Amino acid sequence: MRKLLTTTSIIVLTLGILLGVADRVGAHLAEQEIAKGVATQLASRNITSAPPEVTVTGFPFLTQVARGNYDEIQVNLRDLKGGTLPLPLLEAHAYDVRASLKGLSEGTEKAIATLVTGLGTLSYADLVQESGLTGMTLSGDGKNLRMTGNVGVAGELRGAATVTVIDGKVRIQVIELTASNLSGPAQQLVNSYKSKLARTFSLPPMPFNLKLESVSPASTGLVIGVSAKEVELG
Incomplete structure (x- = not known):
């Protein structure tokens, strides 16, 4: 048995x-x-x-x-x-x-x-390079995009931006941007960085007719859905 x-x-x-x-x-x-x-x-x-x-x-x-x-x-x-x-x-x-x-x-x-x-996930390094934001570091807190860096005469630059989906593209709108030095030339530099970041970015063509539904500024990069x-x- x-x-x-x-x-x-x-x-x-x-x-x-x-x-x-x-x-x-x-x-x-x-x-x-x-x-x-x-x-x-x-x-x-x-x-x-x-x-x-x-x-x-x-x-x-x-x-x-x-x-x-x-x-x-x-x-x-x-x-x-x-x-x-x-x-x-x-x-x-x-x-x-x-x-x-x-x-x-x-x-x-x-x-x-x-x-x-x-x-x-879109790389913050690629975003910095594409925008020409020399000397800046981008990060995310889940709600807003954060910016920090040292930019010459303006000194230390800090700011925040919102990230949204507009017509299938990623849109960044700056809501705050300040510098430790805001003298005449420095203010112009700050304005220049603001305009460089406040843009709409297109993504690579998506397979399967996938549509961009969401974007979130995470610690690792811009997470798209x-x-x-x-x-x-x-």
Whole structure:
């Protein structure tokens, strides 16, 4: 009896391992096919980025394949370029994705997501460089953009700005900018820095018809939120 139980346990364990391997292999195949479709879509829209990284989440994967519906697929796009500011990384999450593995591999189906949301972070260093804000350091407190730096005759410069979304672009409006020295030439320099920062910046072209919905000045950079509904992934 003990021997039978041991044998049964080994068989169950072996089957579990084989199913796990098969599940992961199937997920990998789907990830490859979806990545190809995403890359094709990016190329057709002249969107420049590193090769897309696709991860199918959820377990068991084979159950999702059987019903032709995937709970969530993550698509990471790195080094998006083309706007005023580059986007180092866009993390997109596609939900309720419909497509069969057979249709994807044969090219007869497109993966369609009910909803896609994404987050990306714009670098403060890129913003400083693009704006020509020599000597300035930018940071965020979750509400406002903060500016500090030493700028020649004006001495120490400090300020704050709001960041909003206007017509699919990032708009920065200075609400405060002061310097330790506000003599004639220094005031002109302060005004110059104010005009350099008070601008509207465009982002690189977004895949999947993603629309810019939000922007927040975080400690790591300007965090953007994008979304789209009924999206063709590739």
